[in-house]
Amino acid sequence: MKEGFWQKGNSIYKLNALTVEDIKKAEDIYKITFPRAYINILKIQNGGEINYQAFPVLDNTLPGEAFIEVTNIYGIGKNPGVLDTDYLISEWDMPKGLILFNGDGHYWLAFDYRNVTVNPPIVYVNNENEKAEIIEIAKDFNEFLENLTIIEYQDKEEIEDIENQMTEYSRESFEYHLENDREDEIIEAIVSLSQTDVDITWFGQALLALTNHSNERIRSQIANSVWNFLSYRLDEDTLNGLIETFRIDPDSDVRMYAQLIQQKINYSIDDLKTDISHCLENGGYNIVSFLHDDNVYHIYRNFKLTLEGQDFTEEFSTSEELIAYVLPDGRTIEEVWSNVKLI
Structure with missing residues (x-):
């Protein structure tokens, strides 16, 4: 994440510290899984005003606009927060399946879950016309964050204020x-x-x-x-x-x-098996991440194993095949599990 992402101080957008229960409740309501990048920034602060307030407009998706101004990002909660989405969609006659994380009525930014339950694209919603115009601006939330930048202010004092906040x-x-x-x-x-x-x-x-x-x-x-x-x-x-x-x-x-x-x-190999089954039944995505021999591995609900920072992916047909996978040290995931550390 970018240094000094969140602005300091109080804000109407800054909600109480995020808990596991908050995440689970919201995901159960919408029957989706929030992007990992979104949850990671909310663990630091559950919504608020941000320093990187400009999202560059590429490929003429918004003619005449150099960037979209993004002053804040909603946290998980209400008044304001992503749990206000149902009311706002009804009020502004927008399609269901969007989860709004920024906006003011006429313009919104949203996770587009209309066709997926995980890793949604990010869309810009224009409500100026009779029917909402929905434009994809990033393939996922991680790409959206990476492209956010600081608006170039001409006023030296404004620049210094932002630098002091970071x-x-x-x-x-x-x-x-x-x-x-x-x-x-x-x-x-x-x-x-x-x-x-x-x-x-x-x-x-x-x-x-x-x-x-x-x-x-x-x-x-x-x-x-x-x-x-x-x-x-x-x-x-x-x-x-x-x-x-x-x-x-x-x-x-x-x-x-x-x-x-x-x-x-205390997370055991049996807990892992149970969570894989639970995620298959309930639509979860990432199950667990763990550290072994200074490598960070991620296990996903579709029996997929990835290695952070490397072009490595292994897919399996069953959870049994996954935990029997032999790691570089010659031992299986099941054999090393008692010594791994969950992240």
């Missing part, structure tokens, strides 16, 4: 914010550092010390980041110490993350 955090800046108890900056730094090549031993101990902070937002963000980004990177003692602290936290959300992290750690 803070890069370091160990030194994090420790400075800790010393001065700058709570909002601490939360932002936790999110940022959790996704960078940080000194994980130092960072894990810093988070462990922070779990007693009086601000429940800080404690909740620590738990969320450990679950989303850090559980497979932290050493066993630090991770167990964090889990035990989360278990006795007064906040129910933090206690919930303790259970979710433990489920990740």
